[in-house]
Amino acid sequence: MARWEPDARGRLLHAAADLFAERGYEATTAAQIAERAGLTKTTLFRHFADKREILFQGQDALVALAVDGVAGAPAGSTPFEVLHAGILALCTMHPAEQRANQRGIDALLSSSPELQERAVFKRSTITEALRGSLADRLDDGRRAAVLADLGVRAYYGGFAVWIASPVDGPLADVVATELAAYEAAVGSLGSATLASSAAR
Amino acid sequence: MARWEPDARGRLLHAAADLFAERGYEATTAAQIAERAGLTKTTLFRHFADKREILFQGQDALVALAVDGVAGAPAGSTPFEVLHAGILALCTMHPAEQRANQRGIDALLSSSPELQERAVFKRSTITEALRGSLADRLDDGRRAAVLADLGVRAYYGGFAVWIASPVDGPLADVVATELAAYEAAVGSLGSATLASSAAR
DNA sequence: GTCTATACAATGATAGAC
DNA sequence: GTCTATCATTGTATAGAC
Numbered sequence: 001m002a003r004w005e006p007d008a009r010g011r012l013l014h015a016a017a018d019l020f021a022e023r024g025y026e027a028t029t030a031a032q033i034a035e036r037a038g039l040t041k042t043t044l045f046r047h048f049a050d051k052r053e054i055l056f057q058g059q060d061a062l063v064a065l066a067v068d069g070v071a072g073a074p075a076g077s078t079p080f081e082v083l084h085a086g087i088l089a090l091c092t093m094h095p096a097e098q099r100a101n102q103r104g105i106d107a108l109l110s111s112s113p114e115l116q117e118r119a120v121f122k123r124s125t126i127t128e129a130l131r132g133s134l135a136d137r138l139d140d141g142r143r144a145a146v147l148a149d150l151g152v153r154a155y156y157g158g159f160a161v162w163i164a165s166p167v168d169g170p171l172a173d174v175v176a177t178e179l180a181a182y183e184a185a186v187g188s189l190g191s192a193t194l195a196s197s198a199a200r
Numbered sequence: 201m202a203r204w205e206p207d208a209r210g211r212l213l214h215a216a217a218d219l220f221a222e223r224g225y226e227a228t229t230a231a232q233i234a235e236r237a238g239l240t241k242t243t244l245f246r247h248f249a250d251k252r253e254i255l256f257q258g259q260d261a262l263v264a265l266a267v268d269g270v271a272g273a274p275a276g277s278t279p280f281e282v283l284h285a286g287i288l289a290l291c292t293m294h295p296a297e298q299r300a301n302q303r304g305i306d307a308l309l310s311s312s313p314e315l316q317e318r319a320v321f322k323r324s325t326i327t328e329a330l331r332g333s334l335a336d337r338l339d340d341g342r343r344a345a346v347l348a349d350l351g352v353r354a355y356y357g358g359f360a361v362w363i364a365s366p367v368d369g370p371l372a373d374v375v376a377t378e379l380a381a382y383e384a385a386v387g388s389l390g391s392a393t394l395a396s397s398a399a400r
Numbered sequence: 401g402t403c404t405a406t407a408c409a410a411t412g413a414t415a416g417a418c
Numbered sequence: 419g420t421c422t423a424t425c426a427t428t429g430t431a432t433a434g435a436c
Contacts, residue, residue: 142385149349190390
């Protein structure tokens with residue numbers, strides 16, 4: 001028999017979600033979250049590095065998804081196809097059932113500068129991991145970097161559209177549309193540049 | 201006659217630079233900085249929003265530089281020429297004499313996760329401002345976003361090279377070289393995409 | 401309008417007991 | 419793993435001094 005109730009982490013997450021929804025992020029203290037979960041502040045900080053991390057639960061898995069997605073792209077893929085593989089792998093983290101949850105988290109994020117800073121950092125971590133794995137595949141570091149930025153933009157942009165949309169549908173569809181639009185924008189940029197330099 | 205010693209902000213910056221160099225960022229407390237400057241903690245936090253901001257002194261001006269640089273690009277410029285104008289404007293913030301200082305700041309940044317997070321946030325603020333002003337000029341939002349990412353990469357990448365380089369020279373030269381390299385990478389990406397889609 | 405004094409709330413770390 | 423307890427530090431708030 002366990003000497004304490006199981007799933008402390010899950011209880012903390014649940015308590016935090018409730019309290020953040022009730023009073024907002026800043027008005028909720030770490031001690032209050034712990035108390036509602038039937039635990040203490042010390043235990044909370046054993047499970048989460050800091051208060052902000054509670055809201056980014058599971059985000060760390062995105063890095064591995066992107067890297068594995070890129071690594072798993074078939075040989076002979078074009079650079080954009082490799083990128084697609086990495087970005088669409090990210091979408092598997094967000095099933096349609098969680099869309100309502102994500103809306104709530106999104107609202108919290110925009111309420112606190114502290115959380116926005118952390119969100120930007122997470123985004124940059126994903127971008128950097130993606131850039132690294134693309135660089136392994138593409139042997140041109142700068143091309144890999146540009147693709148990583150572009151892919152992450154499509155992912156986050158698609159995510160925002162998906163969250164805001166009234167109709168249910170898979171995130172991957174929206175993101176794929178975004179990716180195609182960015183691809184077109186880069187294509188026109190490339191050809192515009194070539195045309196203008198050819199004109200000289 | 202002043203009733204107190206002037207230039208409190210300057211003294212705080214100087215005291216912080218000394219203490220950070222002596223003991224590192226984390227081992228220096230806000231109270232110690234204030235004390236060495238002959239002030240109190242309260243005053244320090246009147247001049248800086250938080251401890252991290254002490255190390256990003258002046259960074260906020262970069263946003264205006266980028267925006268004004270883009271806005272000042274001559275009519276009829278190509279998208280890349282507009283971008284050049286914005287990015288090279290950023291370089292005016294960093295005269296060659298400050299290169300040694302920047303090296304010290306750079307070392308501190310890599311010593312603390314807290315500072316890295318703030319640095320990433322500053323970078324994203326600059327990117328976002330640049331993206332906005334490029335979007336005004338270029339009427340294609342996604343193209344503007346890709347260019348902003350690319351330009352900021354050239355700026356930060358060039359900055360790192362400039363910091364590390366043993367030879368003295370203007371930052372703008374290094375950054376211009378980076379920009380050209382990224383431009384070439386995007387050009388080849390665009391034509392590769394066009395070629396591969398044409399081949400179908 | 402800038403600084404000081406004091407008190408305060410909250411984060412996060414640490415040590416030792418169960 | 420969790421708890422109690424204590425602690426340093428950040429950052430805020432208030433009221434007053436010059």
